Amino acid sequence: MSDIHSFRQAVETFIATRGWTPTRFGRTIAGDPLFVFDLREGREPRSETRARILKAMQDFADAGAEAPLRIGVAGLGNVGATLVRIIQKDGAELTRKLGRRIAVTAICARSRSRDRGIDASDVEWFDDPVALAKWDGIDLFVELIGGEDGPALAAVKAALEIGRPVVTANKALLARHGVELAKLAEETGAQLGFEAAVAGGIPVIKTLREGLGTAKIERVYGIMNGTCNYILTRMGNEGIGFAECLADAQRLGYAEADPTFDVGGFDTAHKLAILASLCFGCEIAPDEIFVEGITTISQADIKVAGDLGYKIKLLGIAQRSADGIDQRVHPTLVPKSSSIAGVDGVLNAVTLVTDHVSELLLAGPGAGGPPTASSVLSDILDIARGTRVPPLGVPSAELTPYVQAPMRAHEGGYYIRLNAKDVPGAFAAIASRMGAAGISLESVIQRPDLRVDDPAADGTATRTVVLLTHSTMEQAVRDALAKIASDGFIAGTPQMIRIEQL
Numbered sequence: 001m002s003d004i005h006s007f008r009q010a011v012e013t014f015i016a017t018r019g020w021t022p023t024r025f026g027r028t029i030a031g032d033p034l035f036v037f038d039l040r041e042g043r044e045p046r047s048e049t050r051a052r053i054l055k056a057m058q059d060f061a062d063a064g065a066e067a068p069l070r071i072g073v074a075g076l077g078n079v080g081a082t083l084v085r086i087i088q089k090d091g092a093e094l095t096r097k098l099g100r101r102i103a104v105t106a107i108c109a110r111s112r113s114r115d116r117g118i119d120a121s122d123v124e125w126f127d128d129p130v131a132l133a134k135w136d137g138i139d140l141f142v143e144l145i146g147g148e149d150g151p152a153l154a155a156v157k158a159a160l161e162i163g164r165p166v167v168t169a170n171k172a173l174l175a176r177h178g179v180e181l182a183k184l185a186e187e188t189g190a191q192l193g194f195e196a197a198v199a200g201g202i203p204v205i206k207t208l209r210e211g212l213g214t215a216k217i218e219r220v221y222g223i224m225n226g227t228c229n230y231i232l233t234r235m236g237n238e239g240i241g242f243a244e245c246l247a248d249a250q251r252l253g254y255a256e257a258d259p260t261f262d263v264g265g266f267d268t269a270h271k272l273a274i275l276a277s278l279c280f281g282c283e284i285a286p287d288e289i290f291v292e293g294i295t296t297i298s299q300a301d302i303k304v305a306g307d308l309g310y311k312i313k314l315l316g317i318a319q320r321s322a323d324g325i326d327q328r329v330h331p332t333l334v335p336k337s338s339s340i341a342g343v344d345g346v347l348n349a350v351t352l353v354t355d356h357v358s359e360l361l362l363a364g365p366g367a368g369g370p371p372t373a374s375s376v377l378s379d380i381l382d383i384a385r386g387t388r389v390p391p392l393g394v395p396s397a398e399l400t401p402y403v404q405a406p407m408r409a410h411e412g413g414y415y416i417r418l419n420a421k422d423v424p425g426a427f428a429a430i431a432s433r434m435g436a437a438g439i440s441l442e443s444v445i446q447r448p449d450l451r452v453d454d455p456a457a458d459g460t461a462t463r464t465v466v467l468l469t470h471s472t473m474e475q476a477v478r479d480a481l482a483k484i485a486s487d488g489f490i491a492g493t494p495q496m497i498r499i500e501q502l
């Protein structure tokens with residue numbers, strides 16, 4: 001065999017065994033992206049060039065005992081671009097930790113031309129995330145596109161189907177398809193990491209999957225949406241209204257242009273559904289959650305709650321009960337003295353109530369490029385080290401069907417704000433309906449500064465009244481409020497906020 005022939009064969013074998021493209025070989029080894037094409041065209045490299053390339057191939061093969069973990073990243077937005085930057089910047093530190101280099105070898109986004117502050121010179125570009133997920137030049141696929149279906153789902157499935165590990169930060173995808181994806185991963189032996197999908201930078205998934213041994217979780221609750229926490233905190237600290245706080249959150253990039261998903265409580269519900277599955281070993285049920293957002297919270301609510309020793313937080317709460325699993329997301333009065341009340345601004349927190357370790361509070365940044373990318377990276381490192389855990393904590397075949405406990409069976413204290421018509425007998429009628437429903441009132445507050453403007457349709461003046469109940473059944477409160485409304489002594493819809501003595 002001639003020199004040039006054996007050289008050509010060595011190059012082709014080198015490319016084929018690594019699943020590389022000729023362009024990548026050209027860039028990484030030859031320093032000329034078109035090198036292999038020229039070679040195939042019959043152009044013969046000079047003998048010095050051949051020697052240089054054979055040496056580079058040999059050096060590469062020698063280092064191959066520690067071949068890099070090759071990562072493909074689909075989605076180069078807030079989280080994806082930050083992840084690539086961290087891997088490129090902290091390469092040496094990562095290699096030291098892992099004993100192996102991590103290399104981003106492929107990327108994908110919609111726009112090729114956008115400057116993302118990353119070095120894409122030695123990285124394959126893909127327009128199609130599914131093609132990237134299946135490409136032989138990566139060992140691990142990272143999905144940071146977002147969305148519960150569409151390209152994110154297609155690409156994650158494509159990678160898992162060929163047994164390729166996947167890391168994602170996509171809570172919507174996990175909430176909707178988590179069980180199906182966990183099954184697929186188990187069937188093909190692929191790992192599936194989604195630490196960043198719940199509470200951004202807080203390592204709650206790892207804690208649940210690996211950190212608690214056999215501890216039995218009785219309850220999980222937390223603040224899982226930074227936008228809502230930012231709005232409620234500012235309303236409390238600065239006495240300003242919901243709309244103004246939301247506008248600021250949008251200006252600062254904490255809230256989306258369409259904030260419904262956040263302020264309506266649905267984002268929290270997705271995260272809660274994932275946590276509940278890991279805590280209680282049940283299937284993920286994002287649609288079977290009682291959800292109330294924070295849009296009806298007024299300054300009066302925040303103020304009177306504060307005067308009574310409470311803060312208002314949007315909590316996601318899941319607990320096991322005799323009737324099934326109670327999953328709910330709603331604004332909640334929490335005592336100012338509780339740990340969760342101290343979690344303010346854009347921070348998130350998750351509390352796990354367990355039999356062995358009592359209460360465990362994990363708090364930290366719940367979103368943002370660096371915290372979220374850091375959680376993605378922690379999954380990548382775990383997978384690179386060979387850590388194997390069923391995606392949902394237990395094999396998916398052992399997940400129990402989700403049985404939703406009826407919300408109306410909920411028992412606790414209630415904050416009720418209503419606008420009573422300023423007519424004789426109104427207060428007596430309200431108190432009597434509460435008494436008849438077996439509801440014991442802890443306080444009745446009526447102050448001029450708590451006024452929420454809500455005049456009756458018939459023009460009668462109203463007074464804002466706040467009632468605080470002792471622990472009672474939700475059904476009793478709802479029934480009493482329905483009767484009070486039908487008596488015609490109130491205007492508008494009463495505000496009802498649950499109280500949790502945490």
Ligand SMILES: NC(=O)c1ccc[n+]([C@@H]2O[C@H](COP(=O)([O-])OP(=O)(O)OC[C@H]3O[C@@H](n4cnc5c(N)ncnc54)[C@H](OP(=O)(O)O)[C@@H]3O)[C@@H](O)[C@H]2O)c1
Pocket residue numbers: 074075076077078079080108109110111112114127128129143144145146147151169170171172196197200366367368369372
């Ligand atoms: N941001 C956070 O703080 C945070 C926190 C926790 C979890 N997450 C989750 O992390 C994921 C990414 O969030 P993000 O904030 O980084 O989103 P983002 O800034 O909107 O970035 C999305 C990226 O996906 C790319 N993309 C969209 N459609 C695509 C398609 N069809 N093909 C290829 N690429 C496509 C976009 O390309 P272009 O750039 O070209 O438009 C963009 O680079 C989401 O699942 C999100 O829920 C985010």
